[in-house]
Amino acid sequence: MKVSIVTVLFAATGIANIIFPFVQPHCNSSSGIGCLRGQHCLSDGTCVSHHITRDATPREDGRCGDDFDGAACDPKGAYGGCCSDHGYCGKTVDHCLVANGCQSGCTNTAVTSPAPQPAPTKASPGNSNSEPVIAQPSSTDAATGPETTDGTCGAANGGATCGDWPQGGCCSMYGFCGKSTAHCGEGCQSGPCARAPISPALKAAPAPKNVKPGSFKVVGQSGVPAMHAALMPNGRAVFLDKVEDYTQVKLSNGRYAYSAEYDPISNTYSALAYRTNAFCSGGSFLPNGTLLDVGGNAPLTWLDDTVGDGFKGIRYLTRSSADASINGDDWSEPGNELDTARWYASCQSMPDGSMFVASGSLNGLDPTVLTNNNPTFEILNAKGVTSGQSITIELLVKAQPYYMYPFVHLLPDGTLFVFASKSSEVFSVAGQKTVKNLPDLPGDYRTYPNTGGLVMLPLTADNNWTPEVVICGGGAYQDITSPSDPSCGRMNPLAPDPEWEMDAMPEDRGMVEGTLLPDGTVLWVNGAQKGAEGFNLATDPALEVLIYDPAAPLGKRWTTGASSTIPRLYHSVALLLLDGTLMIAGSNPDQMPVVAPKFDPQGFHTEFAVEVYTPPYLSGDNAQRRPTDVVLSTLSLNADSSTFTIGFTAPSDAKAVKVALYHGGFVTHAVHMSQRMAFLGTNGWKAGARQQLITVTGPPNNNVAPPGPYVVYVVVDGVPGVGQFIMVT
Template identity: 65%
Template sequence: MPDGTLFVASGSLNGKTPADPQNNNPTYEILDRQGRSMGESVPMTLLKKAEPYYMYPFIHLLADGRLFVFTAKSSQVFDVTTNDVVKEPPELPGDYRTYPNTGGSALLPLSSSNNWQPDIIICGGGAYQDISSPTDPSCGRIRPLDDNPTWEMDSMPEGRGMVEAILLPDGTILWLNGAQQGAQGFELATKPAFETLIYDPEAVLGKRWTTGASSEIPRLYHSVALLLLDGTVMVAGSNPWAVPVLEATPDYPYITDFRVEIYTPAYLSGDNANRRPTNVKLSTLSLVAGSETFAVDCDVPAAVQTIKIAPYHGGFVTHSLHMSHRMLFLDIEGFQPGAEQQSLTVSMPPNNNVAPPGPYVVYVVADGVPSIGQFVMVS
C-alpha cells in the first residue's frame, strides 16, 4: 500500500478444498510496516461471491491509492480506507482466471505519458479443477480508472493455465510456464506449455503476441519465473506432486524437476549483449517518490537514440501469481543522442500510489537493451 502497510486477502482456514465454504477465509486484513496484523479480518463481498474460485486474487495498487481486485471472472475498484466498492467493471468474458484455474495478470509499465494511469492485462485460465479441463487462450485488458472501464479482448496463441507474466525492462511482458490442459493442484495438469510468449503492449491489437524460445522441461504446478539483475529470467519449479517424485509413471509422466533454467530475452541475444549501458552510477540508492530527482551517469554505445530509466519492483511470487510487481518508466532530462557518456537527471513519480515504498531494481535501458540492474529503496 502507499503507506507501506500490506493488504492481505483471501486464503484458507485449514488448507482443505475451497468447495466446502467452512474451509474458506474470504476476508482481508492489514499488516503494519513490520508485517504484524492490525488484528481484524474484514469480509470482502467479491471474494465471497466468487467461491470456490476466490483464492489467489489478482490485486493491483492504482494511481489514486485504491485497489483493483479480480477473482474468478469479476473485478472491482476497492477503497481500503473506507471499505467501499468504488466501481464494478463488467465481467471478463471467458473461463475462470483465478485459482484453481489461474491465468496470469500484469500491471503494464507506468509512465507520465499517460499520467501514470493503470492498464491491466489478464490472460489464460480454465473451466474447472480437473486434469480434463480445457484452458483459455483469451486475454482481457482494462483501464480501471476510466469513467466506464471495459475489457479489450485479445488472445494468446494457445490456451494456458498457470501461466506467469514477467515484466521486462524493454516494456514487453514475457509469458511462460503452465499447461494447455488441466488445473492447479497435484497431478491435475497435462500438455505442458513449453514455448515462451512475448506481449508488446504498444503494438496494434492483433499483432501484440510473438512466440519465443522453447524449453524441454515441463513447468507445471508450483513453478516460478523471476527477472534477474542482468535482465535474464530464472525459471524453476514444476512440483506437481505433494512430495518429490523422481520417476515417471504411465499414469502421470511428470516428475519433480529440480533443474533451473535461464531465459535470455532477445534484447540480450547476439550483439545486443555488447550494447548494454555500462559504468552506471546513481547519485543515491535511496529514492523518494513525490517528483524528487536523482542523477544517473552511464556509458552507452554512440549510436543509441533512446534511453529509459526503469525501476522494477519484483513483488512476491507464488502459484503463478506475481503479487505487487510493477515497472515504471521515469522522466529524464539531459539525454544527448550520439554521446557515449550520458549524465541524466531523473524525476521520480508524483507519489507512493505510483511507486509504493520498498525495494526496487533500477535498469538503464538504451534502445531496449538493459544495464545490469541496481538495488535501491523507494520511500
C-alpha cells in the same frame, strides 16, 4: 482413491459438457487406471505395491524403500516400522496403509480407502498433504427449496434457492448465490439463469516467431522445490517450499531444508530454515526491504516435528545489498500471527508501507463448503504485525469457490484492483468498500484452481501514470481434462466506463505467468495447455515463451520466443534478474517430491533444474549494446518527484534512453504479488555521446511506487544495462 471421469450435463439447452471426477473402484490391467499412487494393476483387477522391498538393514536417517536400496524400517526405532510410499519410516496411516503406498512393515495389507476427512470447522486443520479440491456438484437440477439464509444454495445445500439474496439471485453450479457470469452462466441451478457457455468466443491466434526468439540454458539446481520465489535486495533468489519428505539439501539438525537462497552469479544454493509450514503461502516486501511471507498449512509432525502450524504463520527474511554478512541467515519467526487462518492468501504492499493480505482457506478442506473459506482481508503494519481485524470483501464472497489467490494491484489513485473468478472491482482499503464494480471478463475462470496470469502494464510519466491490467489464460474446471483458455482481457480500471479489450495468446494456456521486462514488453511462461492446478491435474506442458508488446496494435502484439525442454507445471516460478534475464524454476505436481517420472501418474516429476531465459533484447548483437558503467547518484529515493542523476556509457549511435523502476514482488502459483514497473521521466540525453549523465525524476507519490526495494534499469534503444537495487521511501 483413483478417479476416472464422468460427464455431467447441466439442465440447459445446448450447454457444453462439464466434466468432474468420481470414484472408480476397480483397476484395468491394460491401462493401469484405477490404482492408488505407489501401486500397479494385476490381471485380476487388483492393485499391489509397485515398490521393490528387499528388507535391507534399516538406515539411521529414517529413509527406506526403493530409492534407498530397499531398506526396511526398524519397528522399535525412533521413526516407526512402516516405510511410506515416499520412502520415509513412520507409524501413521500415511506410512502403514498399503492403500497409501506403504512399501514394507505395513500393518494393513488390504487395499482400503483412506479415512474420511473430519467435518469442516474453523478449528479443524485439513490434510496438509493435499490441495483444496473443488467437489463436483451432486446435482444440477433446478433447485426449488426454501430461500437461502447464508448465500449458499442448490442441491448441495438442501435445495435452497437464492430468492432476493442481496448479492444476486442466480445459484451457481457450485452452490453460491450471485449475479456474475460465473453464477448465472453455464451450470446455473436456479434463479434468472442466462446459462451462457463458459467457453470463450476467442480462440488461440497464431503468432509469428520473434526475430530474436532468445534462448534457454540450464544453470543450476534449486535445492528445494520452488513453490514460492522472490528476488532479494542482495540480488539472490529465495525459494520457499512446503514440508517435504525429500529435498536436495539438509539443515544442520539433519532435517531436510524447505527453503533455499540461490546465488545467480555462482549458481549455487544454501539451506534456510523456517519454523511453520509455508505450504501455499503469500508474500510481499515491507518498506525496509524485508520479505514477508504469510499463511500456510498444518504441520506434518509425523514427517518433521520441528516445523509447526503455518495457517496463521508470519515469516520474515531480511537481505541487503550493503551487508553480505546476513546472507544465508534463516527465516525469522518471532511469534507474530495473522488474525485469521489463511491458506492461499494474496498480498499487496500499500502506499503507507502497510500490507494488504486477502483471502485464503481456513482449514484446507473443500472450498465449496462455506465454513471452510476466509473471504476477508486484514492489514499488517509496516513492521508486518496484524491489525487484528479481518474484514469481509464481497467480491471474494461472490467468487467462491474461486476466491483463493485473488489478483490484486495497487492503482495510482491509492485504490486496489481486485480480481477473482471472472469478476473484478476497484476497492478502497481506507473506506473498506467497493468503489466501482467492473465488467466480468469473458472466458473461463482465471484464478485458483484455473489460474491464468495478471500484469499491470508499466506506469509511465508520459501518460500521467495511467494504469492498464492484462489478464491471460485460465481454465474451465478443476480436473486434468479441463481445457485451458487462450483469451486475454486488457482494461484501464480507472477509466470512466471501463471495458475489457479482448485478445488471444498464440496457444491455450493455464498457470501461465506474466513477467514485466525493462523494455516494456511482457514475457508469458510456464503452465499447461490442459488441466488445472492441484496435484497431478495438468498435462500438455506449455514450453514456449510468449512475448507481448503492449505498444503494438491489437492483433499484432504477440510473438513467440524460444522453447524450453523442461515442463514447468504446477508450483513453478519465474523471476526477472538484475542482468535482465529471466530465471525459471520449479514444477512439483506431486504431493511429495518424485524424482523419477515413472512414479508420477502423468509421467512428470519434481523439477530441481534452474533455467535462465535470455530475452530478445540480449540476443545476438544486442548483448554488446548494453549501457555500461552505470552509476546512480543515490540508492535511496523519496516518492515525491525529486530528482537524481545516472551516469553511464552508451553506444555512440544510440538514439534514446528510458529508466525503468521495477519491483518484482513475490511469486507463486502464477501470481506475481505486488509486481510493478514505472518508467520515470528523464532529461539530459545527448545523442551521439558515449558518456551520458541524465537527470531522472522519481515517482510522484507512493501510490505509484509503494515503499520498498526496487531495481533501476537504464534502457538504451530497448537494451537494459545491469540493474541496481534502490530503496523507495
